[in-house]
Structure formats: C-alpha cells, structure tokens
Amino acid sequence: MYSIGQAAELTGFSIDTIRYYEKIGLTKPPERSAGGMRSYSEDDVKLLSSLHCLKRTGLGLEEMKAFLQEGRCFANAAFPLSGEDREAIESRTRILGEHLTRMEAQYRALADLIGQTKEKLDFYQDLLNREGAAK
Amino acid sequence: MYSIGQAAELTGFSIDTIRYYEKIGLTKPPERSAGGMRSYSEDDVKLLSSLHCLKRTGLGLEEMKAFLQEGRCFANAAFPLSGEDREAIESRTRILGEHLTRMEAQYRALADLIGQTKEKLDFYQDLLNREGAAK
DNA sequence: TGTTGACCTGGAGTCAACTCCAGACTCTAC
DNA sequence: GTAGAGTCTGGAGTTGACTCCAGGTCAACA
Numbered sequence: 036m037y038s039i040g041q042a043a044e045l046t047g048f049s050i051d052t053i054r055y056y057e058k059i060g061l062t063k064p065p066e067r068s069a070g071g072m073r074s075y076s077e078d079d080v081k082l083l084s085s086l087h088c089l090k091r092t093g094l095g096l097e098e099m100k101a102f103l104q105e106g107r108c109f110a111n112a113a114f115p116l117s118g119e120d121r122e123a124i125e126s127r128t129r130i131l132g133e134h135l136t137r138m139e140a141q142y143r144a145l146a147d148l149i150g151q152t153k154e155k156l157d158f159y160q161d162l163l164n165r166e167g168a169a170k
Numbered sequence: 171m172y173s174i175g176q177a178a179e180l181t182g183f184s185i186d187t188i189r190y191y192e193k194i195g196l197t198k199p200p201e202r203s204a205g206g207m208r209s210y211s212e213d214d215v216k217l218l219s220s221l222h223c224l225k226r227t228g229l230g231l232e233e234m235k236a237f238l239q240e241g242r243c244f245a246n247a248a249f250p251l252s253g254e255d256r257e258a259i260e261s262r263t264r265i266l267g268e269h270l271t272r273m274e275a276q277y278r279a280l281a282d283l284i285g286q287t288k289e290k291l292d293f294y295q296d297l298l299n300r301e302g303a304a305k
Numbered sequence: 306t307g308t309t310g311a312c313c314t315g316g317a318g319t320c321a322a323c324t325c326c327a328g329a330c331t332c333t334a335c
Numbered sequence: 336g337t338a339g340a341g342t343c344t345g346g347a348g349t350t351g352a353c354t355c356c357a358g359g360t361c362a363a364c365a
Contacts, residue, residue: 040311050312051354059352070361072312088279093228096352121298128294135287138280144223145277152270159263162251175341185342186324194322205331207342231322306365313360323350330343335336 036066042075046083053083061100062086093141101130171201177210181218188218196235197221228276236265 043050056062062082066074075083089099104127116124178185191197197217201209210218224234239262251259 038311049354052352054313055353068361070312072361089283091228091276091279093226116297124294124297128291128298131287131291131294135284135291138284138287141226142277142280142284144226145273145280148224149270149273149277152266152273156263156266156270159259159266162259163256163263173341184324187322189343190323203331205342207331308365309363311361311363314358316356318355319353321351323348325348326346328344330341332341333339335338 037075037080039073039075042073042080042083045080047087048083056086056096059096061096061103098134102134172210172215174208174210177208177215177218180215182222183218191218191221191231194231196231196238233269237269 037045039050039053042048043053046053048056053062057064062079064073065079066076068074086099086103089102094102172180174185174188177183178188181188183191188197192199197214199208200214201211203209221234224237229237
C-alpha cells in the first residue's frame with residue numbers, strides 16, 4: 036500500500052491533483068489507515084497512471100469520467116443478458132466507439148505533425164551541416 | 171477573401187477565439203476592408219486550420235506560438251551563415267527536437283490507448299454477439 | 306515522549322483559454 | 336435609404352483544472 040505522496044511520485048500527478056480527482060468523483064476514495072490517512076493499492080496506482088496517460092492525450096476530466104465508467108465489468112454477466120444490461124453494453128459500445136474515432140483522428144493529426152516537424156528539423160540540420168562542410 | 175465568420179466556419183474555431191488569438195499575438199492581424207472588417211486570405215485560413223489541428227494534440231498557446239516562430243524562412247540564408255543566424259538555427263533545432271520528443275511520446279501513449287479501447291470494444295461486441303447467437 | 310515531516314479538511318485563489326456583452330459601425334439586399 | 340445581419344472594440348465574466356493555505360492530525364524515529 037502507498038501513501039498519497041508515494042502515489043503522486045509514482046503516477047506523475049501532484050498530491051493536490053489526486054485529492055482533487057477524488058473530490059470531484061473521478062476516482063473512487065481509497066482505503067484509509069486507522070488514523071485517516073489515504074492508502075493506495077497497487078491497482079489504485081495503476082489506475083491513476085493510466086489516467087495520467089489519458090490526460091496527456093488531451094482528454095478532459097468529464098470525458099475521462101465517462102471513459103472510466105466503461106470499465107464496469109461484464110465478464111461474469113449472466114446469460115441471457117437482461118434488457119438493462121444489454122442497453123448498458125450497447126451504450127458503452129457507442130461511447131467507446133466515438134472516443135475511439137476521436138483518438139484515431141488525433142493519432143493521424145499527430146502523425147502529420149511529427150512528419151512536418153521532422154522535415155523542418157532535417158532542413159535545419161542540413162543547413163548546419165552544409166555550413167560545416169563548406170569550412 | 172473570407173470574413174471572420176466564414177473563417178470561423180472553415181477552421182473550426184469560434185469568431186471570438188480567432189479574435190483572441192490575434193489579440194494575444196498568436197496570429198498576425200489579417201487585412202481589413204475599407205470599412206475596417208477583417209478579411210482572411212486562403213493562406214490565413216490554412217494557418218488557422220493547422221492551429222486547430224495543433225490544438226487538438228494538446229499543445230498550449232505559448233507552445234504553439236513557439237512552434238509558429240520556427241517557421242521563419244532560412245531557405246535563402248546567405249553562406250557562410252552569420253554567427254547570429256547560426257545560433258538562431260541551433261536554438262530552433264533544439265526547440266523543435268524537444269517538441270518532437272514530446273509528440274512522439276504522446277503518439278505512443280495514444281497508440282496504447284487506442285489498442286486498449288479496441289480490446290474493450292471487441293469484448294463488448296463479443297458479449298452482444300454471443301447473445302445474438304444464443305437466441 | 307517529543308519533534309519533525311507527511312498528511313488531513315474546507316475553502317479561497319490562480320491561471321489559461323476562452324466567451325459574452327454593450328453600444329456603435331458596416332455591408333447587403335430589397 | 337433603410338432593415339437586418341454581421342462585425343467592430345474594450346472590457347468583464349466564465350469554465351476547467353488545478354494549486355495554495357491555515358490550522359490541525361498522524362506516524363516514525365531518537
């Protein structure tokens with residue numbers, strides 16, 4: 036188990052940010068020590084790390100919340116699925132699909148930008164090299 | 171030439187945002203009509219569109235500004251380069267290199283997330299299909 | 306057992322990036 | 336030539352996402 040300070044260290048978030056996410060309901064409250072200190076499990080830390088990763092792709096907190104909701108486990112769902120479950124799964128499939136589309140668009144945009152940036156870099160490098168060679 | 175409303179339509183930014191970017195010096199002021207209305211060229215619109223693209227990769231406005239600065243053309247630089255030019259090019263190479271590194275990290279993170287999301291989607295799809303088959 | 310450093314809470318403050326507003330001007334179409 | 340839509344300016348307001356603070360508590364070690 037990890038203290039909030041250790042969790043912060045491991046995940047890349049600040050202590051304040053971790054508490055903030057808990058306050059707004061993005062993450063579930065962790066266990067507490069007898070004295071009331073937050074205590075994070077390995078899984079909690081993993082979840083926070085993947086949130087950090089998500090955040091870096093430009094996702095807003097509300098979107099992240101939605102994304103996390105998708106995680107509810109249907110692995111042991113009873114068959115046949117109840118109408119309710121079916122609807123939940125269909126709704127999640129839709130939300131996830133939309134999110135995927137957005138991420139893929141972002142992925143392509145990023146690939147383009149990386150390409151352009153590399154070209155620029157090559158151009159500058161070339162300029163400097165030519166200089167060196169001309170000496 | 172396009173009015174600010176048309177430019178907004180074409181680029182995906184709001185009118186206010188376009189004016190805001192001009193105000194903070196991210197974009198250069200466009201031409202004006204005799205009456206004082208902003209008038210955007212094809213190139214202006216293209217630039218704004220690529221800003222919109224940059225923004226979606228999570229770049230902040232200050233970073234975007236720096237990124238745009240990189241564009242100053244050295245294509246016709248005199249040889250040998252002056253010490254000043256050389257320094258400018260070296261500095262830009264460094265900034266661009268750092269930006270590239272960040273973008274590549276983001277690219278990898280995004281690829282991971284896309285993979286994970288696809289897995290989840292497959293899982294749900296499977297659940298729904300199994301249901302259909304069991305009928 | 307006392308001190309020191311990490312942690313607690315609720316709430317206020319900050320910062321980037323817009324977004325909205327009022328009141329005046331411009332442009333286009335009838 | 337006038338009605339209505341679009342645009343102008345400077346400045347105030349909003350939103351999301353933290354970040355900081357005061358005043359107190361907890362935990363580990365000398």
